[in-house]
Amino acid sequence: MRIISxxxxxxxxTAPKNLPVRPTTDMTKExxxxxxxxxxxxxxxxxxxxxxxxxxxxxxxxxxxxxxxxAIDNHFNCITYINKTAKELxxxxxxxxxxxxxxxxxxxxxxxxxxxxxxxxFEEKQFLKIADLVFEKEVLNxxxxxIIEHAKHTDLSTHSNYKYTKKYGGSMLSFFEYx
Numbered sequence: 001m002r003i004i005s006x007x008x009x010x011x012x013x014t015a016p017k018n019l020p021v022r023p024t025t026d027m028t029k030e031x032x033x034x035x036x037x038x039x040x041x042x043x044x045x046x047x048x049x050x051x052x053x054x055x056x057x058x059x060x061x062x063x064x065x066x067x068x069x070x071a072i073d074n075h076f077n078c079i080t081y082i083n084k085t086a087k088e089l090x091x092x093x094x095x096x097x098x099x100x101x102x103x104x105x106x107x108x109x110x111x112x113x114x115x116x117x118x119x120x121x122f123e124e125k126q127f128l129k130i131a132d133l134v135f136e137k138e139v140l141n142x143x144x145x146x147i148i149e150h151a152k153h154t155d156l157s158t159h160s161n162y163k164y165t166k167k168y169g170g171s172m173l174s175f176f177e178y179x
Contacts, residue, residue: 006063021053
C-alpha cells in the first residue's frame with residue numbers, strides 16, 4: 001500500500017499480515033481521489049472513514065492536507081495499526097474501535113466526505129443500511145458525499161440518495177448525496 005499524493009507522496013506502508021482487510025487498490029484509490037480533487041479542497045473538509053481497515057484512505061486524505069479525519073473499525077489490530085502509523089507520520093487521524101452501525105446510530109460527528117469500504121461479502125441490505133443511517137442520522141454535511149466501495153455484483157442504485165457508480169476492475173464506487 002502506498003500514499004499516492006500530498007506530503008507523504010510515494011510513501012510505502014506495510015500493514016501487518018494478520019489484519020482482516022482488503023485494502024482499496026491503488027487504481028481505485030487514485031481514481032477516487034481524482035474525482036474528489038475536482039469537487040473539494042482537501043484542507044477545508046472533514047472525513048469519516050468507515051470500515052477503515054489499514055487506514056489506507058485516511059492516510060491519503062491526511063497526506064493531502066485534510067485535518068479532520070475519523071477512522072472507524074471494529075478490529076483492535078486495525079485501530080492499533082492506524083494509530084501507530086498516524087503517530088509516526090504526524091497525521092491528524094482520530095480512531096474509534098466500534099461497530100460501524102453503532103457508530104452511525106450514536107455519533108454527533110458530521111463530515112463532508114464519508115467513505116465506507118465494508119467487506120465485499122456483505123448482503124445488499126447491509127450496504128444500504130450504511131446509506132440509510134448516514135442520511136437518517138444526518139452524519140453527512142449538506143453538500144457532502146457518501147462513497148461506498150463494493151464488488152461488481154452489488155447494486156446500490158435503489159437507494160433514494162444514490163447518484164452514480166464508477167467501476168474499477170472488480171471494485172465499484174457508488175456515490176450518494178442529499179437530493
